[in-house]
Amino acid sequence: MKPHKKQELTKQEAFVRQHRRLHHQIAAWRTVLFLLFLTLWEASASLGWIDSFFFSSPSRVFFCFLDQLRHNSMLTHIGITLFETIASFFLVLVSSLALSTLLWYFPKFSRVLEPYLVVLNSLPKSALAPLFIVWLGTGPVTIIVAGISVAVFGSIISLHTGFQQSDEEKITLIYTLGGTRRDAFFQVVLPGSIPILLSTSKVNIGLALVGVIIGEFLAARQGLGYLIIYGSQVFRLDMVITSIIVLCLIALLFYRSIQAIEHQIRKRFSF
Amino acid sequence: MPTILELKNIGYSYHSLHGETQALRDISFGIEEGEFVAIVGPSGCGKSTLLSIIAGLLAPEQGTILANNPDGSLRYPRIGYMLQRDHLFEWRSVYRNVTLGLEIQNKKTPERLAQVDRLLQEYGLASFKDKRPSELSGGMKQRAALIRTLALEPQLLLLDEPFSALDYQTRLMVSADICRLIRQAGKTMVIITHDLAEAVSLADRVIVLSGRPAVVKAQIPIRLTLEDNSALAARNAPEFPFYFNKLWEEMTNETA
Numbered sequence: 312m313k314p315h316k317k318q319e320l321t322k323q324e325a326f327v328r329q330h331r332r333l334h335h336q337i338a339a340w341r342t343v344l345f346l347l348f349l350t351l352w353e354a355s356a357s358l359g360w361i362d363s364f365f366f367s368s369p370s371r372v373f374f375c376f377l378d379q380l381r382h383n384s385m386l387t388h389i390g391i392t393l394f395e396t397i398a399s400f401f402l403v404l405v406s407s408l409a410l411s412t413l414l415w416y417f418p419k420f421s422r423v424l425e426p427y428l429v430v431l432n433s434l435p436k437s438a439l440a441p442l443f444i445v446w447l448g449t450g451p452v453t454i455i456v457a458g459i460s461v462a463v464f465g466s467i468i469s470l471h472t473g474f475q476q477s478d479e480e481k482i483t484l485i486y487t488l489g490g491t492r493r494d495a496f497f498q499v500v501l502p503g504s505i506p507i508l509l510s511t512s513k514v515n516i517g518l519a520l521v522g523v524i525i526g527e528f529l530a531a532r533q534g535l536g537y538l539i540i541y542g543s544q545v546f547r548l549d550m551v552i553t554s555i556i557v558l559c560l561i562a563l564l565f566y567r568s569i570q571a572i573e574h575q576i577r578k579r580f581s582f
Numbered sequence: 583m584p585t586i587l588e589l590k591n592i593g594y595s596y597h598s599l600h601g602e603t604q605a606l607r608d609i610s611f612g613i614e615e616g617e618f619v620a621i622v623g624p625s626g627c628g629k630s631t632l633l634s635i636i637a638g639l640l641a642p643e644q645g646t647i648l649a650n651n652p653d654g655s656l657r658y659p660r661i662g663y664m665l666q667r668d669h670l671f672e673w674r675s676v677y678r679n680v681t682l683g684l685e686i687q688n689k690k691t692p693e694r695l696a697q698v699d700r701l702l703q704e705y706g707l708a709s710f711k712d713k714r715p716s717e718l719s720g721g722m723k724q725r726a727a728l729i730r731t732l733a734l735e736p737q738l739l740l741l742d743e744p745f746s747a748l749d750y751q752t753r754l755m756v757s758a759d760i761c762r763l764i765r766q767a768g769k770t771m772v773i774i775t776h777d778l779a780e781a782v783s784l785a786d787r788v789i790v791l792s793g794r795p796a797v798v799k800a801q802i803p804i805r806l807t808l809e810d811n812s813a814l815a816a817r818n819a820p821e822f823p824f825y826f827n828k829l830w831e832e833m834t835n836e837t838a
Contacts, residue, residue: 480665486639487663488683488734498682502673580673 367552375549376557379538389557391534392523395451396565399458399519404512406459407466414467415474415500416492432464437525449530457526462518466511473507474500505580509573516565524558535561585612585650586659586738586770587636593644594631604795605631609645611789611798613738615652618761618771620781622829623791629774632796633740636772637661652737662736662769664744668727670715677702677711680729687734694733701729705763720748721756728760732767739764741773745780754814757784778833782806782825783816790832800832 349369355361356368363371379385414421440457447453477500485495527536535554542550592609595602605628613619623629634640636647638661649658670679680698684690702708705725707718715723724745731739744760745753761784764771775781781788782804790800806819816822 478669480667481669481671483639484663484665484669485686487637487661487665488686488730490686494686498671498686502671505673 365548367549371549372553372556375553379550379553385557388533388535388538388554389561391451391531392520392527392536392558393561395454395458395523395526395534396516396520396561399455399462399523400512400516402455402459403462403466403515403519407463407470407511408508410467411470411474412496414471415496421471428464428468432468436461436522440525440529443526444530449532453530454523454526454534457530458519458522461522461525462515465518466515469507469511469514470504473504473511477503502580505576509569509576513566513569513573516569517562520558520562520565584615584652586615586652588612588648588650589636589645590648591645592632592635592642592647594628594635594640594642606635606642607795607797609791609796609798611801613770613772615770616768618765618773618784618786620785620788621772621774621791622776622778622781622788622833623796624793624833625776627791627793628796629791630742632791633663633742633772633774636738637663637740639663659737659770660735662731662734662739664727664731664739664741666743667747668715668723670718670723670726670730672715674715675712676707676715676718676726679715680726680733683730683734689734694735697735698729698733701732705729720752721759724748724756724760725763728763732769737770739769739771741771743774743776753780758814758816778826778829779817782822782829788825788829790829802828802832 352366353369356363356366356371367375376385379388414424436457439460443453443456443460447456481499481503482495485498490498523534524536524539527534528540531537535558538554539551542548542554589612590610592606593604594606595604597603609632611619621629621632631640635642638658647658649656651657651659670676671682674682678685680702681690681695684694684698699708702711705728707722707726707729710718710722715726718726727744745757748756757780761771761773773781773784775784783806785804788802788804789798790802791797792799802825804821804825806816806821806825808815808819
C-alpha cells in the first residue's frame with residue numbers, strides 16, 4: 312500500500328505545482344503585455360511613427376498627470392467622479408432591491424409593469440441626459456441621476472428574474488413550517504439570490520461609471536468626464552488620454568473591490 | 583384507537599383555460615392516533631395534492647376534514663411536513679437549519695431549544711451543529727430535516743416521498759431509520775410513496791389510490807411478524823410477500 316500512497320502524494324504535489332506555475336505564467340504574460348504596449352507606444356512616439364500631439368505617449372501622460380496634480384487639482388476630479396459613481400451605485404442597489412422585492416410580493420403589479428421596464432431598459436439613457444440637465448440643472452445631482460438611469464432598469468429586471476427562479480419547494484417548506492410570504496422572501500428568496508445580487512453589482516458598478524461620465528460630459532464643471540471634454544475642446548489631448556487612463560484604473564479598482572466583497576460573502580455564506 | 587383526522591368525501595380539481603382536470607374524487611378515510619398510514623397509487627394520481635390538502639396548504643373543493651385533536655379540543659392537529667428533498671439551506675449552519683421553524687414561528691423558548699439539543703444528541707448530529715448541510719451525508723441530512731420538523735412538536739407528520747432523492751441502499755437504511763425515530767417520538771404519520779415494498783415495510787395500513795381522478799381503491803391493514811429490529815427486518819417478515827403481491831394486484835388490475 313505504502314509506495315502507492317507515496318506516488319499519489321507526488322502526483323498531488325505535481326498538480327499543485329503545475330497549478331501555481333500556470334498562475335504565475337498568466338500574471339507574467341499580463342505584465343509583459345502591458346510593458347510591451349507601453350514600450351511600443353513610447354517608442355513610436357519618440358521615433359515619430361505617431362504624432363504625440365494627437366496620440367500622446369506614456370511619458371507625456373505621466374508628466375501631464377503630475378502637472379494636473381499640482382496645478383489643476385486632479386485629485387479633486389478623481390474624487391468627484393469616484394463619489395458620484397459610488398453614490399449612484401448604492402442608490403441603484405437600494406432602489407432596484409426595493410423595487411424588485413415589491414414586484415416579487417405583488418406578481419400582478421409586476422405583470423402590469425413588465426413592458427414599461429423592458430422599454431425603459433432598452434432606451435439609450437444618454438438620450439435622457441439633456442432632459443435631466445433642464446430638470447435638475449448642472450451639478451452632482453444631475454450626474455448621479457444619469458448614473459442611476461443607466462443601471463437601474465436592467466438591475467431591477469435581473470434581480471426580479473433571480474427572485475422568480477427561487478426554489479418553489481423551499482418556499483413550500485417555509486409555508487409548511489407555518490411561515491408567511493414575508494418569511495419566504497427573507498429566508499429563501501433573498502439569501503438564494505445573493506449570487507445574482509453579486510453578479511448584478513459587478514455589472515452595475517461599470518454601468519454607473521458609464522452614466523456618470525456621460526453626465527459629466529454634458530453637465531459638469533468637475534470630474535474626469537469634464538476633464539476629457541475640456542481637454543478635447545482646448546486640444547490638450549494629453550489631458551484627455553491621461554483622464555482615460557485614470558478611468559481605466561478606476562474601473563479596475565471597482566471591479567477588484569466588488570470581487571473582494573464577493574469573496575468575503577461567499578466565504579461567509581458558503582455559496 | 584380514536585381517529586385524529588377524518589377525511590370525508592374530499593374532491594379536488596385543477597383548472598386551466600383548457601378545462602378542468604379532476605385529481606381527487608370522493609376520498610374518505612380516517613387516520614388513527616399513533617398510526618402509520620402509507621398512501622400508494624400510480625404516479626400523477628394526485629397523492630401529493632391529497633397530502634397538501636391534509637396539511638392545509640390547499641383547500642379541498644368538495645368534502646370536509648373532521649379534526650379530533652388528541653388533546654380533546656376540536657383544533658386541527660399540528661402538522662409536520664417533510665418534502666421530497668431535505669431542503670436544508672446551505673446559507674445556514676445545521677443548527678440554524680433545524681431551528682428554522684422555531685425561528686419563523688417565534689417559538690425559540692428555552693424548553694424547545696433544549697428539545698432540539700436533545701434530538702441532535704440522540705440522532706448523532708450534536709457534533710455537526712455548526713457545520714454546513716453539504717458536509718453531512720444523505721442520511722444525516724434526512725435526520726436534520728426530521729429534527730427541523732419535530733422541533734415544532736407536530737401531532738401528525740406528513741411525508742411526501744421523503745426518500746426519493748436518495749440512492750437505493752441509503753434509501754433502505756434511511757427510511758427504516760427515520761420511521762423508527764418517528765415511532766419512538768410517538769407521532770402519527772402519513773407517508774406517500776410509489777415504492778410498494780417501502781409501504782409494506784413501514785406502514786400499519788396502506789391506502790391504494792386509483793389513477794386520475796383518484797378514488798380510494800383499497801385499504802389494507804399490514805400485520806408483520808418481526809424477528810428483530812434491523813432496518814431490513816420488515817422485508818424479511820414471512821407475511822411480506824403476501825402483502826406485496828396483494829398491493830401489486832390492486833395497483834395493476836387498475837391499469838389493465
